[in-house]
Structures are given as C-alpha cells and as structure tokens.
Amino acid sequence: MLFEGNERKQREREMRQAGRLPPGQSLTLKWPVLHYGSVPRFDPAKWDFHLRGLVEKALRLSWEEFNRLPKSEVRSDFHCVTRWSRFDNAWTGVLFRDVLQLVQLRPEANHVLVHAEQGYTANVPLADLDRDNVLFATHHDGEPLAPDHGYPLRLIIPHLYAWKSVKWVRGLEFLDHDQAGFWEQNGYHMYGDPFKEQRFSE
Numbered sequence: 722m723l724f725e726g727n728e729r730k731q732r733e734r735e736m737r738q739a740g741r742l743p744p745g746q747s748l749t750l751k752w753p754v755l756h757y758g759s760v761p762r763f764d765p766a767k768w769d770f771h772l773r774g775l776v777e778k779a780l781r782l783s784w785e786e787f788n789r790l791p792k793s794e795v796r797s798d799f800h801c802v803t804r805w806s807r808f809d810n811a812w813t814g815v816l817f818r819d820v821l822q823l824v825q826l827r828p829e830a831n832h833v834l835v836h837a838e839q840g841y842t843a844n845v846p847l848a849d850l851d852r853d854n855v856l857f858a859t860h861h862d863g864e865p866l867a868p869d870h871g872y873p874l875r876l877i878i879p880h881l882y883a884w885k886s887v888k889w890v891r892g893l894e895f896l897d898h899d900q901a902g903f904w905e906q907n908g909y910h911m912y913g914d915p916f917k918e919q920r921f922s923e
C-alpha cells in the first residue's frame with residue numbers, strides 16, 4: 722500500500738513536470754467508474770448508431786456494420802471534472818474521422834450533440850471531434866470495455882473533461898448551433914477545457 726502511494730505520487734510529479742496534469746487534478750492509477758443512472762444492457766441485434774441532423778442523408782449503422790469500419794489505436798490522457806486524471810490509456814476503436822466520412826455534412830453544421838443510452842447527451846463543437854485522436858472506443862488497454870466503462874462503445878475526447886467522453890454512445894446529431902447536453906444543462910461548462918479549469922458555467 723505504501724509502495725502504491727509512492728508510485729502514484731512519483732508519476733503525478735512526472736506528469737505535472739511534463740505539463741500533462743491539468744490544474745486542480747490528481748493522478749489515479751486505478752480507473753474510477755462515474756456516470757449518472759444505471760448500466761444499460763447491450764443487445765447486438767437491437768443496437769444501432771445514428772448519424773442525423775444536418776447531413777445530406779441520415780445514416781443508421783447496425784452493430785455489425787459499425788464493426789466493419791477500420792480500427793485504430795490512440796493513446797491519451799483522461800481528465801474527470803471530479804478531479805482525477807488517468808494517463809496513457811490505450812484505446813482501440815473507430816476514429817471519429819472514419820465515421821464522419823460516411824456522411825455528407827450540410828455546410829452550416831458546426832456543433833454536435835452526442836447521444837447515448839437512456840437519453841444522456843453531451844455537446845461538442847464539430848472541430849473538437851474532427852481531430853486525429855478522437856475515437857469511438859471498443860477496447861481499453863487491450864481488453865474489451867467493461868459494461869460500466871461504456872461497453873460496447875464509448876466516445877473518447879482526450880482534450881476535454883471526461884463527461885464529454887460519452888459512454889454507451891448511440892449516435893451523433895449535427896447542428897448549426899451549440900445546444901447544452903445533460904451535464905451542461907445542469908451547470909457544467911459548455912466547452913470543458915481541463916487546462917483552463919472550465920468545470921462549471923459562471
């Protein structure tokens with residue numbers, strides 16, 4: 722136990738010196754589980770993924786179709802607004818850009834409302850999804866996602882607080898304006914940059 726605490730402090734120091742520990746955060750070697758509501762059941766026959774809103778033609782992918790998309794790996798850090806950060810996570814999944822390619826956006830599309838099971842949503846500017854390290858993850862550190870970490874599919878946006886990294890994700894709605902998601906309606910910041918400590922609005 723003592724050793725574990727020393728290792729954690731040592732790594733935290735390293736991450737702080739490397740400029741990777743955002744202000745007000747502490748490093749965890751564990752992986753806490755955090756969400757509102759219950760863990761949804763996954764039924765591959767009923768699961769689908771929607772791309773809708775400001776697209777020329779809306780698209781619905783089955784679980785099988787989604788899994789035929791090319792797989793990529795991304796290594797990134799994860800910052801929860803409740804003040805823990807988990808570093809060097811190895812994610813496997815489908816890049817946002819590989820999904821975006823499947824639809825033709827209307828020119829006015831500039832924001833996305835990400836939809837998940839049970840009505841959870843998060844708003845993200847399109848430019849913040851359209852980055853080379855944003856992906857829909859199926860695996861973490863070589864293992865399939867556990868149900869409480871978002872199995873079968875979760876979004877990972879490393880540069881924003883983790884409430885934007887939507888678990889049990891089911892689709893994207895393209896919009897021409899920013900529209901508050903679940904936590905954003907409940908006082909969380911509309912953007913959520915951990916390095917600027919954008920935790921809450923006001």
Ligand SMILES: Nc1nc2c(c(=O)[nH]1)N[C@H]1C(S)=C(S)[C@@H](COP(=O)(O)O)O[C@H]1N2
Nearest residue numbers: 754755756757801837841870883884887888
């Ligand atoms: N669908 C859904 N996704 C969610 C949440 C949620 O309540 N519902 N909570 C978010 C929050 S606040 C955090 S910190 C991360 C936590 O992910 P983890 O439980 O895998 O650590 O998931 C995010 N994604």
Ligand SMILES: [Mo]
Nearest residue numbers: 801802803884
């Ligand atoms: Mo969080």
